[in-house]
Amino acid sequence: MSTVTCITSVNIAVIKYWGKRDETLILPVNDSISATLDTNHLHTKTTVMISPTFKEDQIWLNGQKEDIKNPRLQNCLTQIRKRARNSNHIDQWKVHICSENNFPTAAGLASSAAGYACLVAALAKLYQIEGDISSIARIGSGSACRSVMGGFVRWYMGSEPNGADSIAKQIAPASHWPEMRILILVVNDAKKKVSSSIGMKRTMETSDLVQYRIKHVIPERIKKMEQAIVEKDFKIFAEHTMKDSNQMHAVCLDAYPPFVYMNDVSHAIVDLVHAYNEAVNEVKVAYTFDAGPNATLYLLEESVPEFVGVLDHFYPPGINLEKYRRGLPLNEVTDSPELFNNINAKKQAPGSLKYIIYTKVGDGPKYLEDPKDHLLNKEGLPIS
Numbered sequence: 001m002s003t004v005t006c007i008t009s010v011n012i013a014v015i016k017y018w019g020k021r022d023e024t025l026i027l028p029v030n031d032s033i034s035a036t037l038d039t040n041h042l043h044t045k046t047t048v049m050i051s052p053t054f055k056e057d058q059i060w061l062n063g064q065k066e067d068i069k070n071p072r073l074q075n076c077l078t079q080i081r082k083r084a085r086n087s088n089h090i091d092q093w094k095v096h097i098c099s100e101n102n103f104p105t106a107a108g109l110a111s112s113a114a115g116y117a118c119l120v121a122a123l124a125k126l127y128q129i130e131g132d133i134s135s136i137a138r139i140g141s142g143s144a145c146r147s148v149m150g151g152f153v154r155w156y157m158g159s160e161p162n163g164a165d166s167i168a169k170q171i172a173p174a175s176h177w178p179e180m181r182i183l184i185l186v187v188n189d190a191k192k193k194v195s196s197s198i199g200m201k202r203t204m205e206t207s208d209l210v211q212y213r214i215k216h217v218i219p220e221r222i223k224k225m226e227q228a229i230v231e232k233d234f235k236i237f238a239e240h241t242m243k244d245s246n247q248m249h250a251v252c253l254d255a256y257p258p259f260v261y262m263n264d265v266s267h268a269i270v271d272l273v274h275a276y277n278e279a280v281n282e283v284k285v286a287y288t289f290d291a292g293p294n295a296t297l298y299l300l301e302e303s304v305p306e307f308v309g310v311l312d313h314f315y316p317p318g319i320n321l322e323k324y325r326r327g328l329p330l331n332e333v334t335d336s337p338e339l340f341n342n343i344n345a346k347k348q349a350p351g352s353l354k355y356i357i358y359t360k361v362g363d364g365p366k367y368l369e370d371p372k373d374h375l376l377n378k379e380g381l382p383i384s
Contacts, residue, residue, distance in 0.1 A: 150364030
């Protein structure tokens, strides 16, 4: 019997992956770039266990037993077992998997990326697989390939029909840009109406605008974003992050029938970020929205106290601060009435934001060696 427990964080794309050229292998139509967040604040925790006594593969997600026959999950398991190098036939043994998220699932917070990256990282250690594992994570959930490593990561679309060159590579570790910070503004943590997979498929089949994006916008934007990360040029990084988010949601509107992930509060956050940057006469904060209404803001550590003060003013907390502000400690928040007056934005009703998570760029998957951290007991069943 062998057991591995891993925690892996979500990654938040600054140049988006939106569209596949192969639905089965999950091969994207363009390169993408993201930052992997700190595992302390938004993560999936997964325990995997193999034993010759297990009768069948089994999986539990967030306390519920799920169907192990999920095609994407089966593809990952098949690829892992193919690459297992053990001589004692453990690739023939059945596996039990137990996984938990410490954040809402299917709410546009990249839960599937963290989930599949964590599963593949745990299985790779369990089966003693070495080398690139991003291509295996990719066939579970495309953007999962970026969460198998820390820091700033580029996922190459590749050109091989079998997806052999569609892999993720690190642009720079978290330590390269230690001042970078992230604020996640949770607007709504309910499950979204249109899944990312369905949304992408509809966009690729019906949007004319997405074809222009793929051919004429993304290649140059990828180059500029990678250079901005290497040179730590926040202004260029921020501008391309916001423009790419806007364009991803524009192609969703260009799909037929159109669909939207952002809501009125999301759009008000966009307005506030632009109004703040205008008031301080500098690009200090960038927003990006994945397939959901929740905002991810990138900013430098020095800007955090002032901007959280702005958030508190325009989005008054509806609950006590201990529950509202999560993640890294916010030791100092600046109250600037003069600045607030200069920001051309509308004050929102208390509780418009459910909560905020203050975090940073992280180092990627971590393995937990203490048996107390396992989610499965000695019999391979979930610990209640």
